[in-house]
Amino acid sequence: MSENxxxxxxxxxxxxxxxxxxxxxxLPQAELARLCxxxxxxxxxxxxxxxxxxxxxxxxxxxxxxSYHITDLGRHQLRALKRELLKEMVRLFAEAKRTILETILxxxxxxxxxxxxxxxxxxAELVFxxxxxxxxxxxxxxxxxxxxxxxxxxxxxxxxxxxxxxxxPDAVIIVDPEHCDRIHVRLAYLRDRGIRLVRLDSEPDExxxxxxxxxxxxxxxxxxxxxxxx
Numbered sequence: 001m002s003e004n005x006x007x008x009x010x011x012x013x014x015x016x017x018x019x020x021x022x023x024x025x026x027l028p029q030a031e032l033a034r035l036c037x038x039x040x041x042x043x044x045x046x047x048x049x050x051x052x053x054x055x056x057x058x059x060x061x062x063x064x065x066x067s068y069h070i071t072d073l074g075r076h077q078l079r080a081l082k083r084e085l086l087k088e089m090v091r092l093f094a095e096a097k098r099t100i101l102e103t104i105l106x107x108x109x110x111x112x113x114x115x116x117x118x119x120x121x122x123x124a125e126l127v128f129x130x131x132x133x134x135x136x137x138x139x140x141x142x143x144x145x146x147x148x149x150x151x152x153x154x155x156x157x158x159x160x161x162x163x164x165x166x167x168x169p170d171a172v173i174i175v176d177p178e179h180c181d182r183i184h185v186r187l188a189y190l191r192d193r194g195i196r197l198v199r200l201d202s203e204p205d206e207x208x209x210x211x212x213x214x215x216x217x218x219x220x221x222x223x224x225x226x227x228x229x230x
Contacts, residue, residue, distance in 0.1 A: 011081060011084070013036065014049075014050070014077075014081065015081040016035075016036040016037075017043065017050070018050070018055070018056075018074060018078040021069075022075065022078060025059075025068050025069045025070070029043050047068065053073075054073050055077055056068050056070055093126075096130075100127050100130040101131070104130075104131075104198055104200070107199075107200075111135075112169070113135070113137060113170055114136075114137050114168075114169045115136055115137070115139065115169050115171045115173055116139060116140045116142055116167065116169045116172045116173070117138060117140075117142070117173050117175050118143070118174050118175060118176065118183055118187070119142075119143065119174060119183070120141070120148070120158075120175070120176075121175070123176075123177055123200070124141075124175035125154065127173060127175050127200075128154050139167055140156060140164075140167055140169070141153050141154070141156045141158050141159065142158065142164060143158050143161075144161055161187070164190060165190065165195070168193070168195070170196065171195065171196040171198050172187055172190060172195060172196075173199075173200070174197065174199045174200070175200070180199050184199055
């Protein structure tokens, strides 16, 4: 199972199991465990609980084949869990935006006014919305994939990285967790032009010239871990 800073609650596990069974009642428990990112023993315990509460019915066709069918009560419970999950996701979205904004501001000696995002994906979208709700203006989005150049992303045309120096932002925020190291090295020349680099997988430090430099990514970094699990 993947390591995560946020511990999954039993109710979230029940939601995952009911959701998978609602789609396919013929799933073996081993496959159900894999899809829900749980151990087989945990799934077996949850299935016993769901059966005892009348949320799931076992239907045995042979000594080796069993299917698991959600009852009407089980579907009612699944809908209730979905509503509960949606409310929690909205709360976490708001908290993620606050955390991202704090992380960016902590990485710079003064609040930036104009920034460029480098990358796209779940983290990029979170960062974009966090900045849109602040006084920091996202003046552009860059990508190093030629196929992405010129496309629209969150209402912005994707730019070639070579355009960054002409736009002269206060900072470039690297929002590609998979290629952060490579992008950071590639954009290092921008520091000589007074453009700061922000990467959300490390803690800022100060070099001899007073400019921000970053340490290696900490394996326990909460922001990237959370986004990778989305």
